[in-house]
Every structure is written in structure tokens, then in C-alpha cells.
Amino acid sequence: MNKPFQFSGRIRSFQVAFNGIWTMLKTQQNAWIHLVATILGVAAGFLFDISASEWCWLILAVIAVWSTEALNTALELLADVASPEFHPLVKKAKDVAAGAVLISAIGAVAIGLIVLGPYVLELKKQAL
Secondary structure, eight states: OOOOOOHHHHHHHHHHHHHHHHHHHHHOHHHHHHHHHHHHHHHHHHHTTOOHHHHHHHHHHHHHHHHHHHHHHHHHHHHHHHOOSOOHHHHHHHHHHHHHHHHHHHHHHHHHHHHHHHHHHHHHHHHO
């Protein structure tokens, strides 16, 4: 059933989404690592005054990591409800989801090195 647009419903949608992000931060230690990496990457972007296109790459990398971490967390929570006892297929599903986070994190590091690396090297040259 399609309900008419309600502004209060959209506000609730944002509240639910922010609750999900908070749940991820409260329950996933790796999310805190991603948060630190995000803060450092964004700070470096401001420090080096990177271009708009470089910001796009940096933002895309951050979004990829946070999205995969959020989906990994959701899968883990659902898997724990569906199969509270150990099950080898649940373990494999969790491992694959964790692998997706690792793939996106490696990609983000590569993007960070490509975008920020030249600025760091230039700063190092100037310091010598």
C-alpha cells in the first residue's frame, strides 16, 4: 500500500538510519578504525587543499568502506538471530561479508595513496 508523503515519516526514516549507524559504532570495533581513518583522510584532504575531483575519489572510498561495514554488521546481526548456534554456512556467510569490507578497505587505502600520496611526498621534499 502506498501511503501519502508525510514529512514526519521522513524524519522517522532518518532517526532509524542514525540509530543503525550508532548500533554499528557501538557493536563493531572495526567501525571505530574506519572512523579514525575517515577523520584522518578528510583532515588530510583539507590540509592539502585537494581538488574537487580528488574529493570525489576520497568520498567514494569512504562511502564504500562504511557501506560494506554497515551491510556486514546487518548480515551478522541477522545471522545471529537466524542461527544462534554455530553453523558452518553462517560462518562462511559472515566470512564473505567480512571479506567484502576488507576489499573495500584495501581499495580505500589504494585511493588514499593515489590521491594523498603525492601531497605527502611533496611535503616530505619541502621538509628536507
